[in-house]
Amino acid sequence: MTHAQRPAGALPGYAEHFDEPEGYLDFARYGPPSRAVLSATADALARSARADHDTVNDLMRAEPAARDSAARLAGSDLAHTVLLPNASTGLFHAAFGIPTGVVLVPGTDFPANHYPWRRTEALGRAVPRWLEPDERGRITADLVRGALTDDVVALAVSAVDFRTGFRLDLAALREVIGPDRLLIVDAIQGFGIADLPWQAADVVVAGGQKWLRASWSTGFATLSDRALERLEPTLTGWTGVEDVAVFDDAEHPPSAGAQRWSITNLSPVTAAAFAAALAIVERATVPAIEAAVAARLDELTDAVRSHGAEILSPTTPADRGGILSFRLPTAAPATVAKALHAHGVTPTVRATSLRLSPHASTRPAAAARVRAALASLR
Template sequence: MTERRTAGGLPGYAEHFEEPEGYLDFARYGPPSRDVLAATADALARSARADHTTVDDLMHADVRARRAAARLAGTDPDHTVLLPNASTGLFHAAFGIPGGTVLVPATDFPANHYPWRRSEDLGRAVPRWLTPGARGPITPDAVRAALTPDVVALAVSAVDFRTGARADLAALREVIGPDRLLVVDGIQGFGVADLPWPAADVLVTGGQKWLRASWSTGFAALSDRALERLEPTLTGWTGVTDVALFDDSEHPVAPGAGRWSITNLSPVAAAAFAAALELVERAGVRAIEAHIHDRVDQLLDTVRAHGGEILSPTAPAERAGIVSFRLPGTSPSDIAKALHTHGVTPSVRATSVRLSAHASTSLAAVTRVDAALSTLG
């Protein structure tokens, strides 16, 4: 096993965090940085001493977070809106399509299923379920084969939650052409995978996983095509023009992505989100991604050395930060017990175990996995 970077994680990034050494569950939840903790504490402390300027001042965090999110997504703040989670954005997208068929992978995370089921219940867009290959996301060829004149959109996850396999967003964009919308759930890749996010017409993500901003944080980035075609079905009182004018009349929807706003979000959460996004910017997505690739290589080598069956792609260009595996003859629950005994935090599924490393993950985490699996031989 070769350590190609530093034993303690990516320099300039890892020192902002203090998760336990064996934490390998970032695909479920990413423990936030000290920057996020400080931003949250500061915003709450200021709110506890509120005066006539406090609320307006705290609301400025929304602008700061939107600007950082837009920069990382390759767009601008006018095309970006903060959301409390990824699911809210997916429901906006689903309810905004008035009709037609939307292609959706049948094995995608449920967050990308229920919005389309509900839109069908309401007589709007109807999902057509696609079956991907064994190792993850739907392929461009499978999408091409499913295209019919009634298809108006494709909704996919950028990274498969089970295996960490990346979707080829650029190729999917090319396959569906300019007349259909590409809706992307980026929660398992945004901030840690250098993907062509501008290929998406709708990019949504939550901040509690790889962005490490904790819960109630997220955003959506919308293309001009999305703004033109999606109906503002869920627009609330904060998603319109002249939002501070209370004149007892309906106002036009906001011209940009702000039309997806339903109500004011927590400025405390926005401050936390801004701190998390800016830390990613300072470290650089490519540097974060490179460190994660190294850790994933080491985890793959370790699992193989103990006879594990790898369920994730092994080529760096095809994967993100997830290693899913099975040990023939050993139940996932028994694997989990061994990992827990050695201070490792995984995700445990019915038929597999999932490890997910970040740029703060040290080589010691890999050593712990090796020691745990050694007890199962």
């Protein structure tokens, strides 16, 4: 395909890594992995099946490679980055690291950012104070400013709202809470497709199964110096301590860096998958991926709006992630979903709305499928 023939917003070479169906629009729930991820997974498993004296050590080399890539994408470094099996593990580490005080948490956030704080409150540690969003369902710097009191020690938010795709202004939130409070960010709905200032946060956690397309049991966290200083290593395991390979029956001090969040060795198979997935993101670059996603979102927005849909997501590029939420006043979400399925479209279906989430590999033909599906409802 020549440059003149290439669809608006297309990212050259990116789509060739993937095989998801043309109408797959559910990346906010799960991102089908690339052929490179499948190959890395199969190769690591095959090597483990023929294990010899070098195999385990060789397979373990995928972990620092994945850490290094994640660190670069987050604007951090190896010492401040740790691999995790999922985003929730990172949120629990952060929550249990705060010994006391109030943590501001959006009351409408995804439950992964609720339960860690409910558990700390039950144990007499950090206490959540639930933030109600503004009239448009958004968490803004002004809203946070109005909720700040002297006993607030941290703010824990999602970088991108899972319902609407609203993108939080992390830099503004950092400025509002000041240098004496921690900013904890669940980045799973934005990392890899949204060029956000991750360095503004003290803790960034993300799972790799959505936009990073590394499949399940992959993820990471980055910790700032302030987080390393203030968060107690409550959940540190045997792999999160100094002199990890010295088995002397003594308690070792926690690692000086982010590795203190390690509980035990993770699978080198999933680490290989994560490294392969992150390498594709780095080669493509996040700004280029973001631009491609934005072009697909514009097409999908036009498609649903042309059939009378109520748009629940922001339409300004600066305010949105990769999610388009909508509802049709004339049809229940389940009915709309049935029509979409019949036309080969995979959305997220909620009780009162639907969510379309394209990626940089999504073709413009996906919007045509959506148009045809909604037209069939008439």
